[in-house]
Amino acid sequence: MTDVARPVVAPPAPWDFPVAQTHDLPNGLRLLTYDVPGQYVLSLRLGLPISLRDEPREREGVATIMARSLDEGTERWSAEEFARLLERKGVSFGAGMADSGLSLDLDVVKGNLEPALDLLRQILTEPAFPQTEVARQVRTRLAEIDQERAVPSARAGLEFVRTFYAAQDRSSRPTGGSRDTVAQITRDDVTQFHADHVVAAGVTMVVAGDLAGLDVPALVDSALGGWSSGGRERDRHLDRPATLAADRSRIVLVSRPGSVQTELVVGAPGPDRSVEGGWAPYPVLGFVLGGSPTARIDAVLREEKGYTYGIRSSFRPRRAGGLFLTSGSVRSDSTPESLHLLVEILGSGSEGFSDKEIRSGVDFISKTAPGRYATADAIADEAVSMALDGRTTEFVTSNLRDLRTVDAARVDAAYARFAERAGIGAGPRPGAGWTIALVGDAEAHLDAISALGLGDVTVVRDEHA
Known part of the structure; x- marks a missing residue:
């Protein structure tokens, strides 16, 4: 039997956003x-x-x-x-x-x-x-x-x-x-x-x-x-960037008696696209932490624990300043443990990221770009979005090229800058820097959430809730 050499698949050529x-x-x-x-x-x-x-x-x-x-x-x-x-x-x-x-x-x-x-x-x-x-x-x-x-x-x-x-x-x-x-x-x-x-x-x-x-x-x-x-x-x-609340690093629990799920939103100040070191590492960072079913959050809370159908994280830049946001729902009976694990996973970036994680994020974002922008409506949407951000679509092209150079060292540095500016992990408690909003059964979870030591807890009770 004659051996046939396996063909070599060359990496795709760099892709440019269409020129207007x-x-x-x-x-x-x-x-x-x-x-x-x-x-x-x-x-x-x-x-x-x-x-x-x-x-x-x-x-x-x-x-x-x-x-x-x-x-x-x-x-x-x-x-x-x-x-x-x-x-x-x-x-x-x-x-x-x-x-x-x-x-x-x-x-x-x-x-x-x-x-x-x-x-x-x-x-x-x-x-x-x-x-x-x-x-x-x-x-x-x-x-x-x-x-x-x-x-x-x-x-x-x-x-x-x-x-x-x-x-x-x-x-x-x-x-x-x-x-x-x-x-x-x-x-x-x-x-x-x-x-x-x-x-x-x-x-x-x-x-x-x-x-x-x-x-x-x-x-x-x-x-x-x-x-x-x-x-x-x-x-x-x-x-002009938005003014942040001086007491934002805390937990607010909106009471919904009898809820079978708890909705969680965890966020912190994030960068805009003019951030030092370039914007390219930040979408990768969001992808690795919680941007896909294979990301760190779902690997634990969905695949290992079975607490959620899926929780997503992303950096959301504005024209000036931005936001890092994580949101999703979990089983009610898992609320305290899920919140503890979620904050722990979000803080795990300080320990660094593997080359495999970074490569998966870089490949997904960069190699799907031609498909994402294949239609006229997607091109028009991106162009007007960039314009409202004070940019042209030349930024999309340059960012995709920069993305190909992103490695674990750059993502680690990006996380460090983000964490330092947001105050994440600073001080004696693990929840420092995070703003946490939950909607769920306050009577069932208040004591356990307070015991986590993530921050002061305020309960909000809506009328007719």
Whole structure:
């Protein structure tokens, strides 16, 4: 029998994020176009650098109500008529407000780009904000607030930000506003917020898809060139890091008597993408600790103990500063031990990481990138996300190249910098530096959680819980 040499599989060549063509309009709008041959549904994304801090304190949530009401009729069309126009032209539209800014998403078949841009112009410059539709969006948001307080994962998230951020900082309160602030929002508030902030200056627009035969810059200039640039420079709220609570290193337990699961959120201050030593090690660090079913957390809490279906960790950078967050649910009867093990595993980074762990993280993040960014919508989403972060997609390419050089030494150094700045493990108790929010049966677990010595424990009892 003749032996056949096994073929050698060469490592994949470095991959670059697609390069955009950039066009700046006189009104301050920047257009980025990505030609993706064969993808005939075009993805349009707009990122407006509006901050949640732009909202009046007593009307928090107005940006969310405004975003949801943008396509509820224009100066020419009623809400129902405009909905039919979107449907007739094959346009899918959505808008939402987040910490990073206001995002608008529009997808349309290639042949209808020109009418779709006209509909977008009306959404941006001629929204009617009918009283009945604004009132409906307010009622919907109020119902969501009740839902958020009822769902354990959402409730834990709300309690975490309330504990982690200083009370005077906007980040400590829900993105969509609270019951007291949303209930006061009127059509006049929405109209005024739109007039003040939905302007062209500083906006990034992305168009991705098969652009052959289309003069996209000319079409966009024709549709949006008359959009007002705004009467003032945009405030740089997005460049200012959030203020953290001085007493954030503690445990808050939201009481849910009889809960069969406990929801956990454990977090600490994290870096932004400008961090010393480069951003590349941090996604790997998050992946190794809790970014996959084979990560350290699930290896113990899921595979060995059977306490959870899965718990995930990740670094979440903002334009300035960031957050390291771990969240998931565990069996109620395992709550104290699960919390103890979770904090222990998160702190195990101080002991270093193996070459095998690092290679698995580097390979997953770098080698799946071509697949993650294979479609027009993924390209457009990433491009507008980078723009709202004050970057271009050149960062994606350079970071992927840097990622290939990441080794255990760099990840160990990244963890050390993160732990030192967050105060993790500092002082006499293992829970130092971590903010911990739990939703579960307080009566059953309070004493055992307190005995762990991870920090002061506060119990919160919701009405009607």
